[in-house]
Amino acid sequence: MTNVLLYAVHLFLFPGLLFIVVMGLLLAGIDRKLVARMQNRVGASILQPWYDFLKCCGKETIIPRHARKGLFLGAPVACFVILISAALFIPVFGGLSMSFEGDVVVILYLLTAAGVAIIVGSAASGSPFAGVGLSREMVAMISYELPFVLVLLAVGALCGQDSAYGVTFSMDEIVRWQTENGSSLLHPAMIPAAIAMLFVIPCEIGMHPFDIAEAETEISEGTLTEYSGAPLGVFKLCHCVKMYVMTALFCALFLGGLSTGILLVDALLEVVFCIIVTFLCMTVPHAICARFKVEQVFKFYWTFVSALALISLLLVWIMR
Amino acid sequence: MLQNMIDSSMKKSPWIFHINAGSCNGCDIELVSVLTPRYDAERYGFKLCGSPRQADIVVVSGPVTMQSRERLRRTLAQVPEPFCVVSLGSCPRSGNVFKGSYAIDGPLEKYVHVDVSVAGCTPKPEAIIAGLAQAAQLLEEKRKEARK
């Protein structure tokens, strides 16, 4: 009985649903505030994403005539659920997660599946703007997938070098290795991979310089053109949750093993590191860059970022 | 309680959709300037959005030309409830210097109930912000009314 209760707490409260949503909203708010401060503005309140979400819930939901109703409404929920379950596999400091062996690939695929949910939803809305948006979303996905995979392989090869197979796809294993040998960011071979990961994060989330799929001025919000009301709110919430998922993934991959053993301190550490990563990889590019073109994004990721990740992978290969 | 929270966040996160109904582009530029660091309307939660489906406040500039009339009507119909309409500048209200032209089928009031009207040719950014803030207040009231 206590086990079930503990499980429920894990699922819905602490590393689970509530914590993830709150963290996501917090990170999004902080990002918005920081961008404003960097542009010498006052900026919206830190709670702004929360207000946005609530407001969207209070609006009417219009289902366009060309839309396929079930998929149109189901996609945001699916996206949200997939993201939450992806987040549950990512250990908070101190390894609190639903981790199982080989979950790295599952996380990779769940993130892809979340992107697919957005694509299916926008395709189901039947709008040509959404059609353009989804194609861009897909191109963005192809773009970051290669460096992302290489980064994961590099970390897996580093942290699994003592295991029987020479590689690990398990988050627990990665964190454990870092607890014993120090954070992988301190390993010289990992620095290019960490930089590559910092580039992957904003594109995966669709943050400003890489938000080609939701370019509001060019293609009328692209994938979200026909969304209104609560489904829109859920998509916006997904966006926030994705921020947490990706930054937490960065922390687990590169800054794992810094656990103090005290739950509260660990959670706070997690928050602090997430904010730092958010600042580095999202706020700064957002404040200083204009939006990329579609083909630029692709080229950038498949040359520069992939090369960084590849260097890391080869370094690990050589140094072990 | 949740409902009250939603009500109060109505006014804190108004997203703006801008329709140019044949404006000379003067008001449009001023509207964008409102979001720049100098005036920074984002501190009230204002945000420009690209689709009428996501809009809370529809800002209409221009004297409603014959060409834009149907587009305006159609776009306004696509905005989800509750929403406010703000007319920007003198044109949508009176036709301004274009009044009486064969190409004009104004004023805006003919097509939609205008909640807030910001006068001027062009209005000052401060005035625009004041008008938008007023519209944001109206949004909350509208939702409360709709709930009753």
Added chain:
Amino acid sequence: MSEFISNFPILAIMSLFLGAFITSLLGRKNAVVRNVIVFISMALALIMMLALIKPVFIEGKVIGYWLGNWAPVADWAIGIGLEVDALSLFFGLIITVAVFVSGTYSFTYMSHDDSLVNYYTLFLMLSGSVLGLVLSGDLFNMFVMIEIMTFTAVALTAFRNTYEGALEGALKYLVVGALGSSSVLIGTALIYSQLHTLNLAQITALLTNDQNIVTGIAFAFLFIGFGTKAFLFPFHPLAADAHAVAPASISLMISGVLTKCGVYGIIRLVYCLYQNIDRPFVQYLVTAFGAVSMFICVTMAFNQHNFKRLLAFHSISQVGYVITAVGLGTSLGLASGLYHAMNHTIFKGLLFLTAGAVQHMTGSLDLDELGGLSKKMPRTCILFLIGAASISGLPPFNGFGSKWMIYQAAFEKSSQTGNVFFLVVCVTALITSVLTLASFVKVAQSVFFGQLNPKFENTKEVPLAMRIPMWILAILCIVTGIFPGSVANKLLMPAVNAATNTRAYVSAMMGEAYAAAHQVVHAGAADVQLIGVYSPMSWMLLLLSITSAVCLVAVLGSPEKKKLEPVVGANVPNGPMTPGSIPVTSQSREADERELITDDLDPKYESFFSGEHAEYSQVGGSDLFWGFKKNWRHYFSFMHEWHSGILNDYALYGACSLALTLLLCVLFL
């Protein structure tokens, strides 16, 4: 009973072949009689294959059967033998299930066509030959079955010969297919000249310690011959041409069944006959062929405008995955290859059937023309999405399980050997998976989503008789995806063990003493350890619980929506309302009615077109992904020139690859 069960393999083959002849004799007059005969022979074959599960998979027996009781005399196998081990049966099961589904689908799908007796006769002969190929214990018999298979498949490809390109596709298939068949024949002849036998078990035993340059050349011929049947690179353009014009049920057969014969042949060749998969050269050869097919075909699929052509390229791409995994030479690699081979038949069959459904109801397969069919064919759309999610490897469908095993096998191999080649293969596999996803997004958007082409306004949902076979495959997709552990233990491991345990294979046919005399290696049970036990059930539960929590919140929040609804309703114009109390838009409504065009459709629910009147504008097939294509334009234009569509060129590519493989085998094997 065990005596009787050893007759099942030949009976299963015979039921299909006999069904073919009886159909052509009796089925001319009455369609019902014909369909019943076809159904019975398919069902019989399926049942017999299922009955073999118990002795072969569970008890681990190898069933040998000598036709006419021509058992070997003085250790020389003269007679024709059938030999069913778990590997054969694994493919036999895949084939009979696919045949069954394809046949039942044909009953409705083909109902508009003429001379159906010919269709079903050829169809059953094709099925019988394929089954005969995988159950055969005799190399020459395999060649005969390949010939029957190729010619019936060619005839069926051109069955709808009024279609543009049908005869062209069939001709290409015929010529290049004949190239493959003759190379199998040459390989067989060379082996016979060296070893004086054609029995697989005996060849295995004799080849164990006696491989010379001639058998090496025979290996190259056989490999390329089976590779042709699997449409590996550079034979893939044929498949595209053949698939695009063949009826969908035949596309299912070509992609789901015929290519599996090639895969089976290659596995038999490298694991069993030559037992040379441990040699790095063979691993490189097989894996390189697989990886190149996998990648080139997925990029080719990107540019297709025809639904079934696109699926055809994906089909080769997925077979490339299988061959890559098989070539890794580890038991995990083989297991994942077999798993993916099975999954490929299931999800690709499903996708071809949905393509057939679309073609059946709209008469078109053009991705630039179709669109918005999800409103008209909602059930087909769901089925398509299941298939697309499977092939793209999204959890929890079966493609995820098998692809994940393949990545793992490739990476494990690379880190065990410290070889960068396998790492490249692993990354290629991952990238291919994303590109697969992208091109299925393209299909989904340009066929099922977006806007409905006015041309297809009257499209209807496909009849139930066509949906049932599709549902069978869709359910298989989900079941094999959710229980990968049981699939691995019950189906894959016996097959892997059978493939590696050549000793048992030889002794079943030639006797234990013979196997011992030739020092056939006795491999123990394969030991496959998954790095991660992928168990979708646990996180399916997780997903379920979160979904229910979200739904709960949504339900709690719903009263507010109900209150909003009257306001929404009030916007619909039904008579004048008193000013002041009315919501905002009703005024615009009144204004509309007063002086603007009366539109019987409420513009509120139209798609947003920047204010324009909604019109047909579909972002279709070739317009998507230009950001990707632009960066790859040199590659694509090279590919465009390379796939010239000229038969001579394709034959030349085939000959070149054969020559190259021969050279390599002479040098390194």
